[in-house]
Amino acid sequence: MGESVLRKENISDAVIRRLPRYYRQLSELRARGITRVSSLSLGREMGITASQIRQDFSCFGEFGQQGYGYHVRELCEEIGRILGVDRNHHLILVGVGHLGHALLQNFPFGKCGFTVDAAFDVAPGVIGATVNGVTVRGMGDMEAWLGKNPVDVVVLTIPREVAQSVADRLVSLGVRGFWNFTNVELSSANPEVKFENIHFADSLLTLSYRIAND
Amino acid sequence: MGESVLRKENISDAVIRRLPRYYRQLSELRARGITRVSSLSLGREMGITASQIRQDFSCFGEFGQQGYGYHVRELCEEIGRILGVDRNHHLILVGVGHLGHALLQNFPFGKCGFTVDAAFDVAPGVIGATVNGVTVRGMGDMEAWLGKNPVDVVVLTIPREVAQSVADRLVSLGVRGFWNFTNVELSSANPEVKFENIHFADSLLTLSYRIAND
Structure with missing residues (x-):
């Protein structure tokens, strides 16, 4: 030490x-x-x-x-x-549906060393809103915004159908870290890009095994 | 085989x-x-x-x-x-906030072998609503409802402050499996009770390490 x-x-x-x-x-x-x-x-x-x-x-x-x-x-x-909790990583969240809202409102990003700089969505009803101090912007503004505000990580809480195409777009804008809640295995030709997937089903199936076998 | x-x-x-x-x-x-x-x-x-x-x-x-x-x-x-996906386990969700909503609407419980029988919340605004075919009931009805409809697993998507007390109440009603999203380490004196915790922070910190070290 x-x-x-x-x-x-x-x-x-x-x-x-x-x-x-x-x-x-x-x-x-x-x-x-x-x-x-x-x-x-x-x-x-x-x-x-x-x-x-x-x-x-x-x-x-x-x-x-x-x-x-x-x-x-x-x-x-x-x-x-x-783990890097002292590095003050910067992050945006893409997809402000129920799960995105839940993370913005309740997840302790700061304790993990992350600052949430913005959120993005396509729905006119949520664009312009502020969730727990974070402004929700339109997806069309992403290029301009990321050009001025580079981030380390994007939280992906978008529908699975658009997951890979949005990830590709973000990789082309320089993003190298994805916290992926879409339940799609994303990939990139760039080996520097890291995907960390949250697989809820793995956890529920572990519980399913335990209640039946322990 | x-x-x-x-x-x-x-x-x-x-x-x-x-x-x-x-x-x-x-x-x-x-x-x-x-x-x-x-x-x-x-x-x-x-x-x-x-x-x-x-x-x-x-x-x-x-x-x-x-x-x-x-x-x-x-x-x-x-x-x-x-893993038990053919067992048709029964499940309720307690806490229909943003995360509870997101799970009810998007998580493939059926593919994991679970039927969602009901959801419970304390908020008058959500009690009586139906989310993706699941009726939201008041927490006061939990005793009567579980007496007639035993379940294998409860999904806990409630605030952390009430997590242990609600879990204790559910254990006393016969629940033996908890899928715990509250970020509180829950416990029970009954060794038959299984808690499966989703720790979002562990996943984000793994990503934090990777973007800094790989």
Whole structure:
């Protein structure tokens, strides 16, 4: 801790996906006033073995101290930095239907390190409105607006039929990160473009399995 | 295939969470008209090694044939059965705000094997309405309604402040499965009760990491 963070190449997808879970768990421990935690008890709360935790953290440097465990606040902040919550990423939301509204009104973008700069939609009834401080603009203004206000991420909450064509249009405008709620597997010929998909069905099917088998 | 499915005890959480992804991928292959797939090419599309796939499937019996690969339709149907999509589970949604509306209108509950029997809310403006064929009832009617119409799962799309108290009330009414969108870690003293949490933030933070590090 406090030392420069070593980033190994080729960190596996599974490790990267556990980082936000560690961050969430450590944030909760912090909120509960807990200052130190062992890999054993952190793992127990998360259903992960202690050795898995030590192995995961070893991808990013040395976080713990033998016999002492982890310093909760420092580890939480360090993982936050690795995840980029201190980078102030900029974001727009495209598609202000029910789901788009719900995210604008309730999702803590700021806590995740994102500023919502604007929202876009095609419906005249919603264009010009302000949702939780965010102005909704017409899709026709997207080119001009993004030309002046580059963003890191676009939240896609549009109908699946138009998902790929809108994504293509945004990629051509320089967008490289998509938080994709359309339930369509999007793709881009540009390997720099990252798609992060929310698959609600995967979660419900996991629950379906559990209520039938556990 | 065609033989009875052997279910091993203590299948790990990681394996269970991969099942819906296999199901989704195989459903897509089916839709593309592909009839056979090797563990190698299935893995390549999913970012999973072939040996991991064989190991995962071995938890549930023998699905493939040496040198032939997997029969896409049969494997898809078998995993669907393991996940319970053929069980016709019953479900209600509690909290018809923007997110609840979005799920009722757009989420394919039927494809996941769930029938939405009713929705509940406290707001007089929405009680009595019908959203995509589902009647919205008052929360005060929940006891009487669930007494006559037991359900397997409740979708919780209510404010976080009331999440645990509403969950407790539903557990006391016999509910054992919760699809939890409240971003609160819910708990129950009853070990039979399963909570499946959707953590939007974990997904956005994974994207945040990727756009900064890949």
